Amino acid sequence: MKLKKLLSIIFISLLVISCSSAPISGRKQLLLVDEAPLIQQSYTQYRQVLNQSVVLNNNDAKTVKKVGNNIAKAVERYFQLHPEERRSNIKYAWEFNLLKDKTPNAWCMPGGKVAVYTGILPYTQNEQGLAVVMSHEIAHAIAQHSREQQSQSMIQNGVGALLGVAFGVPQELYGSASNLIMLNYSRTQETEADELGLIFMKIAGYNPNYALTFWQRMAKASGGNQSPEFLSTHPNDQTRINNIKRFLQSEKFKNISK
Numbered sequence: 437m438k439l440k441k442l443l444s445i446i447f448i449s450l451l452v453i454s455c456s457s458a459p460i461s462g463r464k465q466l467l468l469v470d471e472a473p474l475i476q477q478s479y480t481q482y483r484q485v486l487n488q489s490v491v492l493n494n495n496d497a498k499t500v501k502k503v504g505n506n507i508a509k510a511v512e513r514y515f516q517l518h519p520e521e522r523r524s525n526i527k528y529a530w531e532f533n534l535l536k537d538k539t540p541n542a543w544c545m546p547g548g549k550v551a552v553y554t555g556i557l558p559y560t561q562n563e564q565g566l567a568v569v570m571s572h573e574i575a576h577a578i579a580q581h582s583r584e585q586q587s588q589s590m591i592q593n594g595v596g597a598l599l600g601v602a603f604g605v606p607q608e609l610y611g612s613a614s615n616l617i618m619l620n621y622s623r624t625q626e627t628e629a630d631e632l633g634l635i636f637m638k639i640a641g642y643n644p645n646y647a648l649t650f651w652q653r654m655a656k657a658s659g660g661n662q663s664p665e666f667l668s669t670h671p672n673d674q675t676r677i678n679n680i681k682r683f684l685q686s687e688k689f690k691n692i693s694k
């Protein structure tokens with residue numbers, strides 16, 4: 437079939453042109469979307485979020501900034517030690533803010549714009565807990581997970597457009613990921629962010645074992661009627677906890693120097 441053949445040729449050429457590998461894990465990623473415009477877009481969105489939110493400047497907010505800066509330094513240190521794994525030449529304009537919002541959540545946009553909601557503080561409880569959540573979210577950005585998701589949705593849209601032309605299928609059926617906040621990352625991306633986050637915690641001088649304490653606490657909280665929203669995008673079952681345990685004991689993790 438002609439169209440099918442055309443689509444596979446386009447798809448394969450895109451893969452050949454744009455395959456890169458994720459830092460640390462080395463997993464192959466499809467990155468079609470340019471990084472610079474995505475970062476610009478996230479800076480604009482971050483400003484909008486801050487303008488529409490209550491940005492706190494209390495002691496908790498200071499801890500958020502402190503942890504964020506420590507993790508950002510750890511990221512830089514990691515790439516100094518492993519320059520071959522650096523995938524991006526763009527310098528992140530890091531920013532860490534605590535927003536007054538009951539939703540238990542936190543995120544990091546491409547380019548290093550981080551938000552922590554007050555709703556997650558009862559779960560993080562202390563600086564170590566914050567380090568678990570923030571290093572995990574920062575790891576999503578460092579591994580370019582939203583860029584990867586946008587690239588995948590671009591392919592879907594591209595295929596959608598071609599199908600639209602060929603068969604009259606409306607393009608709206610193929611979603612796009614224009615919102616850079618609260619993405620539903622894939623399970624693979626989640627595991628990668630867990631592992632990368634643990635590495636950044638270790639380099640920053642935090643206790644990576646606290647990740648187990650945090651996720652077990654979240655697992656307990658999810659038992660009741662009011663499951664924290666953070667869990668809707670972060671499946672928290674025994675698989676996640678077992679993966680973290682296994683990674684903490686791996687040679688790869690033990691060999692990471694501070």
Ligand SMILES: [Zn+2]
Pocket residue numbers: 572573576621626629669670
């Ligand atoms: Zn995540």
